[in-house]
Amino acid sequence: MWQSRGFSPLEVAIGALVGLIAIAYIAQLLFVHVPWGAVLYGALVTMAPALIVVALGLGVTRALVLSQVVLSMTVPMPMLALIVMAMNALLLMQAWPF
DSSP: OOGGGTOOHHHHHHHHHHHHHHHHHHHHHTTSOOOHHHHHHHHHHHHHHHHHHHHHTOOHHHHHHHHHHHHHHHTHHHHHHHHHHHHOHHHHHHHSOO
């Protein structure tokens, strides 16, 4: 039945497992309080760079390269914060009270 539509048995099995995961995820949402405002904010913040790329009309390759450039500039920031904290003993003791 599925093979006549172009799906292999493995693809059907993977699709069924993904569907099962989706059903379990939706069921778990019924048992917990979800702060939908925070979810919406997080989704908008996550989608903002993609919307900017679409609005600017950049090509896919250029958008990928620019995103990697921005990422490479933000990766060292936590390391700089640790270096500053390590240089200031009082600040370090406040951050890690051992």
